[in-house]
Amino acid sequence: SSELTQDPAVSVALGQRVTITCQGDSLRTYYPSWYQQKPGQAPKVVLYGGNNRPSGTPGRFSGSTSGDTASLTITGAQAEDEADYYCGSRDTSGTHGYVIFGGGTKLTV
């Protein structure tokens, strides 16, 4: 099965811009989704379908994809953005669809 690769950790100064990347073959075919997870909490989707924000996701979160790499960008990072971020994607094996997640990126603000 395919994989999604993320950098284990990224840091950003308060108010600055940061990009978290996710690489994998499935991203050439399917849009990524991005999940934010804070300690002791369940994950929360912050972006889906590449660059769609669910209600509640601040406008400083944006996404893009190029080739096999997806990016989550936070423009003007806030203290509350400190969390683990996971990318997710659909993939297929024959006619069977399944979900894969990246290994996660710990964002320090």
Added chain:
Amino acid sequence: QITLKESGPAMVKPKQTLTLTCSFSEFPMKTSAVGVGWIRQPPGKALEWLALIYLDDEKHYNPSLKSRLSIVKDMSRHQVVLTMTDMEAVDTATYYCAHVPSGWGFVFDSWGPGILVTVSA
């Protein structure tokens, strides 16, 4: 707002079968593209998707765990049940159920709080 909650045993012994229930509130949309999935997370590790069932009963399983998993739904009771056989210590994890909204693809927009399941003799 959709709410979900996982229930089941906090501990199982090796080789036993784990049965988890996801109980959820009424879904605002009930199309065939709406579903419920299960995801787990070992302590300190990444998310791992397990299974997904749509309201039309279409099912998808993690290929590496497919032989051990079964997912069923009972919409009259607002429940989805996941069964995982032959549990091992490496299956110790927090297990989450989550809602898949119509039109979002394999994306989970609402999650339960999770249930920690420990596999130990």
